[in-house]
Amino acid sequence: MSFSPFFSNNKRYYDFNTFLRQHFGCRVQKISLDAGLSCPNRDGTKGTGGCIYCNPLGSGTGAWARGLSISEQILQAKDFLRRRYKAKKFIAYFQSFCNTYGPYEKLKALYEEALSHQDIVGLAIGTRPDCVNERILSLLASYTSRYQVWIEYGLQSIHNRTLRLINRGHSYEDFLRAIEMTQRYPLLICVHIILGLPEETKEDMLATVKALSTLPIHGIKFHHLYVVKGTKMAEMYLKGQYTPLSQDEYIDILIEALEQLPSQVVIQRLMGDPRKDELLAPEWSLHKRETLNLIEKRLKERNTWQGRRFKI
Numbered sequence: 001m002s003f004s005p006f007f008s009n010n011k012r013y014y015d016f017n018t019f020l021r022q023h024f025g026c027r028v029q030k031i032s033l034d035a036g037l038s039c040p041n042r043d044g045t046k047g048t049g050g051c052i053y054c055n056p057l058g059s060g061t062g063a064w065a066r067g068l069s070i071s072e073q074i075l076q077a078k079d080f081l082r083r084r085y086k087a088k089k090f091i092a093y094f095q096s097f098c099n100t101y102g103p104y105e106k107l108k109a110l111y112e113e114a115l116s117h118q119d120i121v122g123l124a125i126g127t128r129p130d131c132v133n134e135r136i137l138s139l140l141a142s143y144t145s146r147y148q149v150w151i152e153y154g155l156q157s158i159h160n161r162t163l164r165l166i167n168r169g170h171s172y173e174d175f176l177r178a179i180e181m182t183q184r185y186p187l188l189i190c191v192h193i194i195l196g197l198p199e200e201t202k203e204d205m206l207a208t209v210k211a212l213s214t215l216p217i218h219g220i221k222f223h224h225l226y227v228v229k230g231t232k233m234a235e236m237y238l239k240g241q242y243t244p245l246s247q248d249e250y251i252d253i254l255i256e257a258l259e260q261l262p263s264q265v266v267i268q269r270l271m272g273d274p275r276k277d278e279l280l281a282p283e284w285s286l287h288k289r290e291t292l293n294l295i296e297k298r299l300k301e302r303n304t305w306q307g308r309r310f311k312i
Contacts, residue, residue, distance in 0.1 A: 012296070012305035013258050016219070016268045020091075023148065024121060029087040031077040034096040035110050036064035040131065041169035042097075051156075052166050052232035053194075053225060055278065064096070070113045078119070091122035091148070100127040100136045100151075108139060115147060122148035124190075129153050129178035130170040141185040150219070151182060152190040158208045162197050167232070183216045190219035190268055195253050196245040197225055198236065202253055209257040213265075213310060220261065221269035224250050227280040234280055247284040251295055255304065263307035270295060 007014055020028040040046040063073050074092065081087040092114035100107065115123060123143055132151070143149050157163060158172045182189055191212055195205050212220065224245060227237045236242040245253070254270065261267075270292060274285050284291065299305065 007263075007305070012299040013267045014263060014265065014306060016266055019219075019266045024089050026088040027086055028089045028091060028121065029081040029085055030091045030093040030124060031074055031081065032093050032095045033070055033073050033114065034063040034065075034068075035070060035094055035099060037097050037099055037102050039098040039101060039128070041128075041167065046130075046169040047167060049167065049232070051168055052198075052236070053228065054231065055228050062096075070110055071117065074114060074117050074120070078117075089119050089121045090117075091124050091150075092117075092120050093124040093126070095126050098128050098131050099125045101131045104135060104139070107136065111139070111143070115143065120147070122150070124150040124152055126152045126154070126192075128170060129155065129175040132178050132181065134181065137182060137185050137187065140187055144186045148188065149186075150188045150190050152192060152219075152221070153178060154192045155208075155212075156192065156194045157197055157200065157204070158211045159200065159204055162200055162204070165198055179215055179217070188218040189216070190221060190266075191217050192221045192223065194223045194225050195250060195257070198233075198242050202256075205253055206256055206260065209260045213261050217265060219266040219268045222254060222257065222267070223269065223272040224282075224285065226272055226274045226282060226285045228274065228278045229280055230278075237280055244282040246282070247287075247291060247294070251291070251298055254295060255298055255302065256309075258299075258306040259304055259309040261306055262310050263305075265306075267306065 007018070011018065039050060042048060042050045068076070078090060081090065094110070094114070111123060114120060123140070125140065140149050140151060153175065155172075155175050156166065156168060160171050163171060179189065193208055193212070225233075227233045227242070227244060233242065237244075250271070258267070271288065272285065273288060276286055279285055
């Protein structure tokens, strides 16, 4: 049995770079943006301190705190990405914290500032499933006549017991409501999940992937849970209350997860990407290229591919 001809570049999964080349005919890179926004799980609306693994800077760069506007961040990033990757087009990715959480006019101004720049062909909005509404979704949909627009929902797990444990501040049902609302608009949906969350078994993690395989999503980002200094997870790890997945464990679970996903779902990310000076564990997190190469190698060794075990 051969793997799906849907994939190119000899990949056994549908990677994001391939997807973007198919749509734009050139190298397209995301520009990660920090808009200085917050999160209802930090400002007291739903909680404080954020998720137990969350870096105080969020998943972004801290650029806003350093005084860099959206335009300044874009101009700096474009120059770097052109040199490093020979990128010709770009997607403005609002990454840090919750990028639909704020006054409507402020959000609209931020999005349109990003879209005003030359060679920006898309918009990606990282957010939470409990922070969207019809007005915001309608605004994002209004850009789709000229741009590719992704909305990226942080889910992490379908298991409410896990979401409570990690102080997520929303439920799986909130996520399902967000998906049901979003699919009524011409938006591309990407979902973030984390493998290796506290007290989750391999079966729990694969159950999350199987549930997502039945939903109208277009992309997925896999992250492994790594421990960052100064977080609740760091306290748990240092007390011996949490053990991260080993590299081999992560790769094994990830490959089984890929097998469960439909072949048309775009794999935007295969692992997290911590900063060296903030990481406590696991050490293998710093060897991204090695881990990605091992994933490719194991897929070939097992003669398997994304979608192999997917059943409608």
